[in-house]
Amino acid sequence: MRQSFRLRLAGTYLCLIIIILVISGITLFNLFKDYYIKNVESSLIYEARLIAEMIDMRSEKPTPQNLQKVCQVTGKDTNTRVTIIGQNGVVLADSLYDAAKLGLHNTRPEVYQALKGKTGVEIRYSTTVKAKMIYVAVPFTGMSAQGVVRLATPLLAVEEIYSRMWSILMFAIVICGLAAFGVSLIFVERISRPIGNITATVREFAHGNLHKRISYRREDELGVLARTFNDMAEYLENNIIEISEVNNRLETLLENTVNGIVMVDRSARITYTNPAAVELLGESIQTRGKKHVEVISNYELVETIDKVRQQLQPIHKEIVLHSMGDRIIDVNVVPLRGNTFSGQGVLVVLNDISNLKKLEQMRKDFVANVSHELKTPVASISGFAETLVAEEGQNPETVKEFSRIIFDESQRLTRLVSRLLELSRLESEDRxxxxxxxxxxxxxxxxxxxxxxxxxxxxxxxxxxxxxxxxxxxxxxxxxxxxxxxxxxxxxxxxxxxxxxxxxxxxxxxxxxxxxxxxxxxxxxxxxxxxxxxxxxxxxxxxxxxxxxxxxxxxxxxxxxxxxxxxxxxxxxxxxxxxxxxxxxxx
Missing domain, CATH: 3.30.565.10 (Histidine kinase-like ATPase, C-terminal domain)
Structure with a gap:
C-alpha cells in the first residue's frame, strides 16, 4: 500500500520531536534528581555537623541518657533519624530504635568514612527501616567523647517527588509533541503542496500532456526542480513535434510513392506495406503480422528475401509476377541494420517497370520500322535512278516508268517524314x-x-x-x-x-x-x-x-x-x- 509523503514526513518530524523531548526530559529529570539529592545531602551534613558541635561543646562526658535525649530532640526537629555511634562502632543512641538492640555499625560505609575523619554519604536500602535511605555521617572529637553522628532520612518523599515530576514531564512531552505535530503538519503541508503540484504536472507529462507547466516561482531547490521539469517538457514537446512532422512526411511519402515498400522483421513477419505494394502483390500482403511466405505468392521474391536475411547482403534483380498479369518488377531487397532489427530484418522496394519495358520495346520497334520504312523508298529511288543512268535515254518508256516510280517513292518518303514530324509535334507539346x-x-x-x-x-x-x-x-x-x-x-x-x-x-x-x-x-x-x-x-x-x-x-x-x-x-x-x-x- 502506497504511503503518503506528507504522513511519512510528518511522522518523521514527530519522531524527531518526541526523541528530542524524551531525551531533554530524561536529562532534566536526572539533573533535578541529582540537584535534589545534593540538596538533601547538604542539609543533612549541615545538621549532622551542628549536632556534632553540640556534643563537642559539653565539658563532661555525656551519658547514654543524654545522648538519647539529644537524638530524640534533634531527630524531632530535623524530621530525620539520628544515630550516635561510638569510636568502636557501638550504637550509643538512636532517635527511633533501641540502641542496645542495634549491632555494630563500624562496617557501614558512611560510618567507616566518618571514623576515618571524613564525611560519609551513602544511599542504600535499610534492612532495619525496610526502605531506601540516604545516610550522612560526620565525626565528633570533643574532650569528653569521640564518635560519629549519623543522620538518615528515607527517600520515599524524594521518590514521590520524582514520580510527580515524571508525570508532569510526560504530560509536557505529550502536549509539546501534539503541538509540534500540528506545527509539523502545517510545515509539511507547505513543503508537500508544491511537491504534489509538481508530481501532478509530471504525471500529466507522462500521459502526453506536454503543454502543461509547473507554477512554482521560488528560488529554492523545488524552484530549480520545477524549472528543470518545465525545460524537459518543452524539449520533449519540441522533439515530439519534430518527430511527428518527420513521421508524417515519411508516412505521406511512403503512402503516395509509386514504389512498393514492404518491411519484414527478424522473425520473417510482415510489419509494413504501402498501397503501391498492395497493388503490386495483391490484397493478401495487407495482413501484417503473418510470415512473408504466407502472403507473397511469388516464389522467386520469397527466395530473394530469405537469401538477404541469411547473407545480410543487398540484392537487385528483376522478377516477373505471373499471377499479377506478367508484370515486370524491379526488386531491391536490402538488410536493415541497427538495434531494433539486429541486422535480421529486410526492406523490400518494388518498382513496376512493365511500362518502361514496353516503351523500350516500342522504341526498338520504332527504330526498326523507321529504318525499314526509310530504307525501302530510298533503295527503290537509288535502284531506279541507277537504271535510268544506265539507259542514257535509249528507252523513253522505261525512263518514263522509272521516273514515275521514283516520284511515287519520293512522295511516299515525303508523306512518311511529314507524318513523323506531325506525330513528334503532337507528342512533344500540347497543340x-x-x-x-x-x-x-x-x-x-x-x-x-x-x-x-x-x-x-x-x-x-x-x-x-x-x-x-x-x-x-x-x-x-x-x-x-x-x-x-x-x-x-x-x-x-x-x-x-x-x-x-x-x-x-x-x-x-x-x-x-x-x-x-x-x-x-x-x-x-x-x-x-x-x-x-x-x-x-x-x-x-x-x-x-x-x-x-x-x-x-x-x-x-x-x-x-x-x-x-x-x-x-x-x-x-x-x-x-x-x-x-x-x-x-x-x-
Whole structure:
C-alpha cells in the first residue's frame, strides 16, 4: 500500500520531536534528581555537623541518657533519624530504635568514612527501616567523647517527588509533541503542496500532456526542480513535434510513392506495406503480422528475401509476377541494420517497370520500322535512278516508268517524314486548339465529300447517317476533320473493293460520338490493343501496296486525346472494323 509523503514526513518530524523531548526530559529529570539529592545531602551534613558541635561543646562526658535525649530532640526537629555511634562502632543512641538492640555499625560505609575523619554519604536500602535511605555521617572529637553522628532520612518523599515530576514531564512531552505535530503538519503541508503540484504536472507529462507547466516561482531547490521539469517538457514537446512532422512526411511519402515498400522483421513477419505494394502483390500482403511466405505468392521474391536475411547482403534483380498479369518488377531487397532489427530484418522496394519495358520495346520497334520504312523508298529511288543512268535515254518508256516510280517513292518518303514530324509535334507539346462553334453534321458531310474526290475512293461508297436535328458543339474543327480523314483513309485502304463505309453521329450526355465502319478484313483479337501504336500494321504487305505509313491511327489518337476525348475500335476478324471517337460538347 502506497504511503503518503506528507504522513511519512510528518511522522518523521514527530519522531524527531518526541526523541528530542524524551531525551531533554530524561536529562532534566536526572539533573533535578541529582540537584535534589545534593540538596538533601547538604542539609543533612549541615545538621549532622551542628549536632556534632553540640556534643563537642559539653565539658563532661555525656551519658547514654543524654545522648538519647539529644537524638530524640534533634531527630524531632530535623524530621530525620539520628544515630550516635561510638569510636568502636557501638550504637550509643538512636532517635527511633533501641540502641542496645542495634549491632555494630563500624562496617557501614558512611560510618567507616566518618571514623576515618571524613564525611560519609551513602544511599542504600535499610534492612532495619525496610526502605531506601540516604545516610550522612560526620565525626565528633570533643574532650569528653569521640564518635560519629549519623543522620538518615528515607527517600520515599524524594521518590514521590520524582514520580510527580515524571508525570508532569510526560504530560509536557505529550502536549509539546501534539503541538509540534500540528506545527509539523502545517510545515509539511507547505513543503508537500508544491511537491504534489509538481508530481501532478509530471504525471500529466507522462500521459502526453506536454503543454502543461509547473507554477512554482521560488528560488529554492523545488524552484530549480520545477524549472528543470518545465525545460524537459518543452524539449520533449519540441522533439515530439519534430518527430511527428518527420513521421508524417515519411508516412505521406511512403503512402503516395509509386514504389512498393514492404518491411519484414527478424522473425520473417510482415510489419509494413504501402498501397503501391498492395497493388503490386495483391490484397493478401495487407495482413501484417503473418510470415512473408504466407502472403507473397511469388516464389522467386520469397527466395530473394530469405537469401538477404541469411547473407545480410543487398540484392537487385528483376522478377516477373505471373499471377499479377506478367508484370515486370524491379526488386531491391536490402538488410536493415541497427538495434531494433539486429541486422535480421529486410526492406523490400518494388518498382513496376512493365511500362518502361514496353516503351523500350516500342522504341526498338520504332527504330526498326523507321529504318525499314526509310530504307525501302530510298533503295527503290537509288535502284531506279541507277537504271535510268544506265539507259542514257535509249528507252523513253522505261525512263518514263522509272521516273514515275521514283516520284511515287519520293512522295511516299515525303508523306512518311511529314507524318513523323506531325506525330513528334503532337507528342512533344500540347497543340493549341482553335475553339469555335461547329455544326458537326455539316463538318462530317464536307469531309466525306472531300474524301470521295480521291482516286482510291471511286469504287467505295461512304454513307452518313444523320441525326434528327443538327448537332452543334464548341471545338476545334481542324482537329475533328483531321481525325475523321485519318479514320476514313484507313477504312478506304483496308476495305474491300466495292465495299461501303458507314459514318454515324450520336449525341451523348456531354459529348458526341462519331463512328466509322468498314467491312474489310478486320483486326485479329490479339492485335487489337496495338493498332494505335506507331508503325504498327496488321497486314504489312497490304499496307505497303496501299502506301500507308502506319502512323495515321497514332496521330488520330493524339489529336482526340488533346481535344479531351477518347478513341477506340471494335472489330471481328474477317468482318470489318468500327472506329469510334468521342469529343466533349464544350471544351
Amino acid at each position: 493549341e486548339l482553335q475553339i469555335e462553334e461547329i455544326n458537326v453534321d455539316q463538318l462530317i458531310q464536307d469531309t466525306i465529300n472531300m474524301m470521295q474526290q480521291r482516286n482510291d475512293c471511286k469504287d467505295k461508297a461512304i454513307e452518313f447517317s444523320k441525326t434528327g436535328a443538327p448537332v452543334v458543339i464548341n471545338g476545334d474543327s481542324d482537329t475533328i476533320t483531321q481525325v475523321l480523314i485519318n479514320l476514313l483513309d484507313n477504312a478506304i485502304k483496308y476495305g474491300s473493293e466495292g465495299d461501303h463505309i458507314a459514318v454515324s453521329l450520336a449525341e451523348e450526355k456531354d459529348q458526341i460520338k462519331i463512328s466509322v465502319e468498314d467491312h474489310g478484313v478486320g483486326i485479329p483479337e490479339n492485335e487489337a490493343e496495338r493498332i494505335f501504336e506507331r508503325f504498327y500494321r496488321v497486314d504489312k504487305t497490304r499496307c505497303r501496296k496501299t502506301g500507308g505509313t502506319g502512323l495515321g491511327l497514332a496521330i488520330a489518337k493524339h489529336l482526340v486525346e488533346n481535344h479531351g476525348g477518347q478513341i477506340g475500335a471494335e472489330t471481328i476478324s474477317g468482318q470489318g472494323t468500327v472506329f469510334s471517337f468521342t469529343i466533349p460538347k464544350n471544351i
